[in-house]
Amino acid sequence: MALHLVRKARGCRSFIRPFHGGTVADPVPQNSSMHRIFSGIQPTGIPHLGNYLGAIESWVSLQEKCGSVLFSIVDLHSITVPQDPVVLHQSILNMTAVLLACGIDPEKSILFQQSQVPEHSELNWIFGCLIRMSQLQNLPQWKTKNASLKQEGSVGLFTYPILQAADILLYKSTHVPVGEDQVTHMELVRDVAQRFNKKYGEFFPVPKSLLTSMKKVKSLRDPSTKMSKSDPDRLATIGITDSPEEIVMKFRKAVTDFTSEVTYNPSTRMGVSNMVDIHAAVTGLTVEEVVHQSAGLDTARYKDVVAAAVIQKFAPIRSEIEKLKVEKHYLRKVLHTGAEKAKELAKPVCQEVKKLVGFC
Numbered sequence: 305m306a307l308h309l310v311r312k313a314r315g316c317r318s319f320i321r322p323f324h325g326g327t328v329a330d331p332v333p334q335n336s337s338m339h340r341i342f343s344g345i346q347p348t349g350i351p352h353l354g355n356y357l358g359a360i361e362s363w364v365s366l367q368e369k370c371g372s373v374l375f376s377i378v379d380l381h382s383i384t385v386p387q388d389p390v391v392l393h394q395s396i397l398n399m400t401a402v403l404l405a406c407g408i409d410p411e412k413s414i415l416f417q418q419s420q421v422p423e424h425s426e427l428n429w430i431f432g433c434l435i436r437m438s439q440l441q442n443l444p445q446w447k448t449k450n451a452s453l454k455q456e457g458s459v460g461l462f463t464y465p466i467l468q469a470a471d472i473l474l475y476k477s478t479h480v481p482v483g484e485d486q487v488t489h490m491e492l493v494r495d496v497a498q499r500f501n502k503k504y505g506e507f508f509p510v511p512k513s514l515l516t517s518m519k520k521v522k523s524l525r526d527p528s529t530k531m532s533k534s535d536p537d538r539l540a541t542i543g544i545t546d547s548p549e550e551i552v553m554k555f556r557k558a559v560t561d562f563t564s565e566v567t568y569n570p571s572t573r574m575g576v577s578n579m580v581d582i583h584a585a586v587t588g589l590t591v592e593e594v595v596h597q598s599a600g601l602d603t604a605r606y607k608d609v610v611a612a613a614v615i616q617k618f619a620p621i622r623s624e625i626e627k628l629k630v631e632k633h634y635l636r637k638v639l640h641t642g643a644e645k646a647k648e649l650a651k652p653v654c655q656e657v658k659k660l661v662g663f664c
Contacts, residue, residue: 341370342477342511344378344418344468347392347399353542353614354521354531356406357585362481364407373413374475374646375403377639380418380425381468384461398625400635402544405624414649416642418471423647423654427470428463430661434499435466435492443488465489469496473508474650481514504660521582524558527574545622548615555579555611556604564602568595576603583610586617 343363345351351360367373377399382392396417408415418424440446440462449457472480472493482490490513497508520530525540535541539557546554560575568591570577584594598606628635658664 339370339478340372340374340475341366341479341481341514342374342376342472342475343481344376344381344471345399345403346382347377347379347395348382348387349395349533350398350543350545351402352521352531352533352544353582355533356544357521357582359481360403360406360408363403363413366481367409367413374477374649375408375413375415376418376471376646377403377416378418378471381464384458384464396639397632397635398629400639401625401628401631404628404635404638405621406544410638410642414642414645415638416646417639420639420643421474421646421650423474423650424467424470426654427474427657428467430657431470431473431496431500432463432466434496434503439492439495440465443492445489465492466496469493472511473497473500474653475646476509476653477511478509479514480511487513507656507660521585522574522578524554524578527559527578542614544618545625546618548619551615551618552608552611555607555614558607560603560607564604566595566598566601566603566606576606579606579610583613586613 343359345355345359363373363375377396379392379396382395400415403415404410443465445465446457446462449461468489469492473496480490480493490511494510497510500508501510523529523531523535523537523540524542525535525537531541533541539554542551542554558575558579560579561573563573563576566576566580567573568577568580570581580591580594580598583589583598584591587594589597598609601609655664
């Protein structure tokens with residue numbers, strides 16, 4: 305029998321802030337039935353501290369505030385680069401376990417595997433016939449990724465922003481939690497919706513972005529860059545499932561500076577300020593409170609304090625992930641049930657799109 309190990313969100317503070325630009329919404333009202341939230345996460349690799357603070361923790365809060373929330377494990381996106389099939393299958397289950405352990409509740413939101421809902425791919429093709437190649441070629445993410453692959457990026461990697469638009473619009477989503485690096489892709493999503501509406505009549509809502517209040521978590525080894533799962537330096541990133549010993553070791557190796565006092569100034573003390581940000585985020589304290597409490601500590605001792613706070617934050621999550629990972633039948637059941645719920649929303653939308661386009 306499956307273990308019901310979903311942890312409820314506790315003490316969630318408002319996390320959505322208005323962004324002074326044209327694509328981002330005002331805060332979503334609690335329990336609003338007029339909004340639908342969609343977000344996705346690739347199953348490759350274990351989420352790190354930045355993923356948790358910048359996205360997953362916010363998702364948990366969202367499901368408490370809004371009546372219709374969908375979270376997708378976007379496995380179609382993951383194969384834009386080569387994957388081992390056995391590893392990918394296990395990674396999908398592992399990601400499901402991680403999300404459940406972090407507090408995603410399948411009774412309050414729809415958690416599903418993207419490839420189990422074929423309407424994503426159908427809508428992707430239709431949208432692909434609306435978008436010009438030049439729009440995709442100018443996206444900074446494509447330029448960066450293709451360059452890293454020595455100009456040998458796949459067609460799927462080139463067109464994945466269109467699939468991303470299909471993911472979001474398939475459910476007539478009104479809001480999408482995004483990081484700052486995804487804002488340009490959201491502009492494309494909005495453009496797709498507007499192009500379709502102009503050609504076939506008003507049908508899709510033009511979704512708005514939501515930026516979380518947590519800034520990007522920086523690399524522990526190079527605080528001028530964000531923490532990343534793909535960082536070749538294993539000391540740069542704190543994984544959700546890292547052992548306490550690994551977390552302590554990584555923080556002790558974190559780059560700071562030659563000033564021992566704990567102060568906060570991201571422009572001149574990036575390394576120490578990054579740790580203060582992390583400390584504040586995992587404890588719920590303000591930056592000012594963290595700095596005040598850390599008075600008298602040198603940075604070497606402060607690193608251990610931050611490590612201890614992160615360990616305390618992740619300990620119950622890590623334990624629950626391990627319990628859930630062995631419950632493969634339960635994890636598959638969660639994904640299957642979520643996919644059935646997602647299909648109920650996706651099928652009529654896709655059917656209406658086909659009628660508007662002239663397929664039926």
